[in-house]
Amino acid sequence: MPRWTRPLSATLALCLWSTGALAQQSEPLERVKPGELQSFEDVRIERISPHELSEIVPGLGRSTIATAEGADLPRPLNRQELERLRGIASTRTSLIMALVMPPRPYRQVPMVYIGHAVWVEPAPNQPPVLLSTADWIADARQLFLIDEATAAAMRQHGIPLASQPSPGAHRPSGSGIEDLLKNDADVLIELRAARKEPNLNLAHLVFTSDAATSTHRPSQGWPLHDSSRPAPSMIFAYSPERPDRIEPVQIHDLRSLEEAFQFYLPTTSTAILGAPIFSNTDHLVALNALRHPERSAVGLAVPPGALQHFIESLSER
Known part of the structure; x- marks a missing residue:
């Protein structure tokens, strides 16, 4: 009896049938013709984490928010630009x-x-x-x-x-x-x-x-970062508790976050309880919500997709 092998189409079908399992074969994959799949004796099922879905079926995983736009390193903001950004954040x-x-x-x-x-x-x-x-x-x-x-x-x-x-x-x-x-x-x-x-x-x-x-109510508010686009090259946080400064922020590797916190973006921001995380182009990227309960250096921020969905749902009411 011919040995069953797994083509790419079979992999995608199994992913759609159950996003919690992935069919794999221990031996190297070989291209087979339609009608040759006659046995499932060599199929092995393995569980995967939610963030790994993007590696199997593009588009099912997390946002590309951690990927900066452009290949060049960003130019650091000068003092005048930082002060302008701080002034916008304060209002x-x-x-x-x-x-x-x-x-x-x-x-x-x-x-x-x-x-x-x-x-x-x-x-x-x-x-x-x-x-x-x-x-x-x-x-x-x-x-x-x-x-x-x-x-x-x-x-x-x-x-x-x-x-x-x-x-x-x-x-x-x-x-x-x-x-x-x-x-x-x-x-x-x-x-x-x-x-x-x-x-x-x-x-x-x-x-x-x-x-x-x-x-x-101010005359202007934060425009939202487009959640379908990668993160801006530079992001910052601000709190009126520290009115004279803005804090440069980085987003941690999303794969390092435990499954229980997969909704959030892990950030380096120290300000919590709704503190804004925004771009050098004056757009709101996320809201830092709380500290990670076991990793005090990590802040957990509500991501841009959730912000956009919530704002759109307000206008529908």
């Missing part, structure tokens, strides 16, 4: 405060989390919308935008605005937060989550008053 990025009640029987004093929200253009000539990552505000009792007046009141009540080493974290506040809510409620600018998508780890935030919307 399109805000700090927000989330108050989360601790579980009982702990004293019911709100825990203070300070993270980021970014203004994003849903389409040209449309007013920008405010986005953040969803996980850190999932249990928030109240959300507030931190402008200069709110920041001054927080400092007065002993609530720290800056954290080290990662911008965006829980802040010790003691009784300060209670005093802030009681004595300076008139300076607080309240937000609410109009929509949360836990599977994408994204949230759409809106002001609770029209007056606050007209006062605090």
Whole structure:
């Protein structure tokens, strides 16, 4: 009986039949003619990881976001260009405060989390919308935008605005937060989550008053990086906690990320909780969400495809 061999078409058919298994043969592949496949006795099934699909069937794997455009090394930005980029980031990025009640029987004093929200253009000539990552505000009792007046009141009540080493974290506040809510409620600018998508780890935030919307919404937001294109040659991160600098960022090898975190882009950004990652061409690439639980040097960012899908779904409502 002729020995069965595996042509390329059979490989693709098996991939489509079950993306969790790949038919392989231990001996070198030989081209066979139609009708010669008579036995499956030499087929061996092996499991593969999701990121390996792109090596078998192009297009089924992860994004090409880690591949820079062009073959030449990018020209470093000069001081004026970096300052221009920092200025753009500062107008399109805000700090927000989330108050989360601790579980009982702990004293019911709100825990203070300070993270980021970014203004994003849903389409040209449309007013920008405010986005953040969803996980850190999932249990928030109240959300507030931190402008200069709110920041001054927080400092007065002993609530720290800056954290080290990662911008965006829980802040010790003691009784300060209670005093802030009681004595300076008139300076607080309240937000609410109009929509949360836990599977994408994204949230759409809106002001609770029209007056606050007209006062605090900028004229322009981040245009989104086209998720169908490779990553720009240079990307950066920014946090208003460090208003005088932008942070150069690299994307780690996507294959190094465990399967449980395959949704995210692994980055070197230190800023978390919705901090923007953007290109040298002023486009929003990703939102850094959290630190890797076992690799503190790795940030996990919501990728551009998820951002684009979420923004498009907002316009459909």
